[in-house]
Amino acid sequence: MGKSSKDKRDRYYRLAKEQGWRARSAFKLLQIDEEFNLFENVKHCVDLCAAPGSWSQVLSRKLIKEGQEDPPKIVAVDLQAMAPLKGIIQIQGDITKQSTAEQIISHFDGQYADLVICDGAPDVTGLHDMDEYIQAQLLLAALNITTHVLRPGGTFVAKIFRGKDITLLYAQLKVFFTHVTCCKPRSSRNSSIESFIVCQDYQPPKDYVPNMSNPLLDFSYNSTNNNLEGSNRVIVPFLAAGDLSSFDSDQTYPLDDNNNYKPLEPVQSPISPPYKTAIKKKRTNELNKNN
């Protein structure tokens, strides 16, 4: 797909470049914030699975003010290297690894975060059960880290795939948070099973001791035993976020009525993309089967 057809097909893709966001995902966080006022009184924050960095840009633009005496602490983590962003502490690592969690926790040095956000997504395989499982593992890792760094009363926002096993996940998140809401921003395509879980008022059980080696959530059940009933079954509110006048991510828009359309360059190309080696090999014919 060419640049212009993507611009046309996906209005948020073009708008991100126009407004200087590194990815269209920025709009998802902004639209969730319109409903939940996520950034009020936030001084410390963790952005998990942050590359290429558009959510970190949102945090930076919303939280960092010129000449602030006591600037907020924002820690961003990803497997991929990320181009620097002003005021953001970056860690390159795997959030499912204890060593990465320890690095994040060490930056907080006894202080707590007010907000933890996680837009983590595995490379989608197209095998839905597998994709949902890996997504759930990322969420588990994010929640484990969250229980170490989030202050009581704090907020956790994470991407989820709303698959068939979602009711157990809701029930388990309700153990830690007073309010759990499933939110679909307008910039997230309807055709995608992606949604975001907004968990407010962190109140861990009294006897809960955060422990990186203990799984918090049990994803080991399957469709034959996931029929939670009675008080075990939690129905969480579902909210569509984003102004109705904002762009619909499933619609195709004309680019320019006067044919003045010019494709825009990406705001920040990946600095070390995993496909770099493959492109290099392709250019030098090293992928040729006869080699």
Ligand code: SAM
């Ligand atoms: N929120 C980002 C933004 O606005 O630019 C986009 C995040 S992108 C959808 C998903 C990210 O999850 C990828 O950059 C990927 O490297 C990261 N990721 C996937 N698995 C991870 C893991 N185990 N640890 C850390 N990051 C991971």
